[in-house]
Amino acid sequence: MHIPKKYLNRHLLLVGMAACWLGIAQSQGQQIPLKHGAHRSGPRTDAAMQTWRGYGLGQFIHWGVYAMLEGAYQGKNYAGAAEWIRAWKEVPNAVYDSLYTRFNPSAFNARAWAAMAKQMGVRYLTFTTKHHDGFCLWPSAFTNYTIANTPFKRDIVKEVVDAYTQAGIDVYLYFSVLDWNHPGWRYQLKNSNDSIAFNTFKQFTWNQLTELATRYPSIKGFWFDGTWDESWKKSGPFTDSLEQHLKSLIPGLVIGSRLRADELGNRHKDANGNLMGDYEQGWERKIPDSRTAVGNNDWECVMTIPENGWGYAKKWMGHWKTPVELLEMTAKCVSLGGNFVINFGPMANGAFRPEEEETAATIGRWMKQNHQAIYNSSWASGWAKQDWGYITQPRQPNKINLIVFNVPVAKTLLVKPPKGTTIVKATLMVANKTALTIKPVDYGEVQIILPAKWNAAEPFVIELQTEFNQKQNNAEGPKANT
Ligand code: FHN
Secondary structure, three states: OOOOHHHHHHOHHHHHHHHHHHHHHHHHOOOHHHOOOOOOOOOOOHHHHHHHHHHHHEEOOOOOHHHOOOOOOEEEEOOOOHHHHOOOOOOOOHHHHHHHOOOOOOOOOOOHHHHHHHOOOHHHHHEEOOOOOOOOOOOOOOOOEEEHHOOOOOHHHHHHHHHHHHHHOEEEEEOOOOOOOOOOOOOOOHHHHHHHHHHHHHHHHHHHHHHHHHHHOOOOOOEEOOOOHHHHOOOHHHHHHHHHHHHOOOOEEEEEEOOOOOOOEEEOOOOOOOOOOOOEEEEEEEOOOOHOOOOOOEEEEOOOOOOOOOOOOOOOOOOOOOOOHHHHHHHHHHHOOEEEEEEEEOOOOOOHHHHHHHHHHHHHHHHHHHHOOOOOOOOOOOOOOOOOOOEEEOOOOOOOEEEEEOOOOOOOEEOOOOOOOEEEEEOOOOOOOOOOOEOOOOOOOEEEEEOOOOOOOOOEEEEEEEEHHHHHHHHHOOOOOO
16 A cells, blocks of 8 residues: 655645745635645534434543553652653653563453443443554554554454444544654654655554554544644645545544644644534543534544543542533533543553442433433524523424533522523423423523422433424514613
């Protein structure tokens, strides 16, 4: 397999000229003609993307040889994220780079992982095939730094893909482009030698990704990382052809906005502000505050349970998010039209730490009862945000779900439906599915009254049945008195 040279070579002068022209065009409010910018305007509408959009809740798993150090070296804790420990000056590269010769996760059982994920209610998994250290959890033919050369030998990626797929959970493969193990990797391209070396790296990346797509054709997408360096940003045409190549191998493949750069070096969004990728992938450990922050784009938030750190660290630093906090983040993301993905970092032996098992089980119990407000749900357009929780819109047009986290002392929830929408029924979606009193008040606001003795031990869902009346929608609303 060989990549055409035109994708490998960079034309710095061209980039400089284009950047200059870009300034002028932007100041005149014009669209910049781009060959390698976004290839679509607006969200993808096909069935694969509809499925992605409806997931609601996902699981991330970071696993690799870094788990063997458990976030510490020679009794000292590493303050950074555990999967970055190779970059810590305390750890000699030679020590880290030979860890794999002892990697033997005897407790690893992909079916047990998938069963836990299923019970938790996640609908997709993103699994690290290779993190920044370059160690491959599949037997890649393009490097020796793989699972095949560990005492364990088994193809971990295959076992995970098969087990999750069989459990009905879609699989996405995380792949770090940045690779500390490959001799051709460069952060910057300062001279022609760097470019020659980096071209071998690009060929290697192309080969490995082709290999993954070919070996595991049931995957639904790739999740790219480590694409922020200058060398990659200067490889816009290559990143474009790589994305198209992968999409030609697996129809419907979903790839977020972290893979590509346009020919001017812009990432995520091209020089015209259009998203390059099927969804916005910048929401890492942060959640947008409003719908305005995400515009019309699909998006996903990935979150650690501890403050920071994706791979296994014996000592989790900072605050550990509780299951309710994670559920609240899930509800918030879905109410703003995104998916929420919770990260797990298995131990070096392949088992999950008990705290993660407990978190998964607790979230699963809630999801079993309330998933109707999370799956195939999105932003409830026109419904004003309320302090008691989050509002999600399922795919059925006349339904709305209220996910309540903070019950007002008055046991009354205020909602404000969009103009023309009437609430005809409100049902408390617990045990006996109690019908609640609906009381319209002024200015289009409506009170939903909870039973006087209602004491919620956990967040709960109220389903609203609504009706839309075009005439009311056209009627003039109240005027501000200013
Ligand atoms: O550096 C990585 C980090 O280790 C982790 O993999 C996260 C997951 O979103 N991504 C990177 C930082 O953006």
